[in-house]
Amino acid sequence: MDIAAYIQFIIALLFVIGLILLLAYGAKRLGLAARVTINSPKAQERRLNIVEVLTVDSKRRLMLIRRDNVEHLIMLGVEKDLVIEQNIPCESGLDSSAKAIKETIKKSSTKIRQTS
Template structure:
């Protein structure tokens, strides 16, 4: 093959990649880049406190929403809320696994 063919291929590839980058930049500017726009300067209301793997198919997740914790069991086919309205530890540190409240 001639050098002109390689050059044409490289230019076409770089043009297509530039179009993809430009389209992704435009989509992010319009707000299509993530599920929700980032919250700047505000406190976060939702977070995952801790995750414990039970077995291959199930895990326990402790979720904090507006200062209240919820214990959720996540499985492959179903999810189950085990406990809701749990007050977080008073000192802000994680409680020991062997102690009860």
């Protein structure tokens, strides 16, 4: 093979990669990509958000959906959708240990201010 064949191969490869990236960008702009936005600034502004998606098998998925600081667990299937658990209270994204640490810092800073 001569150098022209290699150059033609590299150009073709770059063209195909460019088409794939263009198709991915178009799918994202049209909303065809998965929209799981946990702890992003946009997620804080929206009332409705998909928190997590878990594939159970080839036909069913579990979705955890947050609406106004209340979460709902839903099983999506081909033939039937099922609400597994609803009205799960949701905090602002902090787990219990982070909340405890935050409260401890708040109490200790209040005590320091009182003694000063």
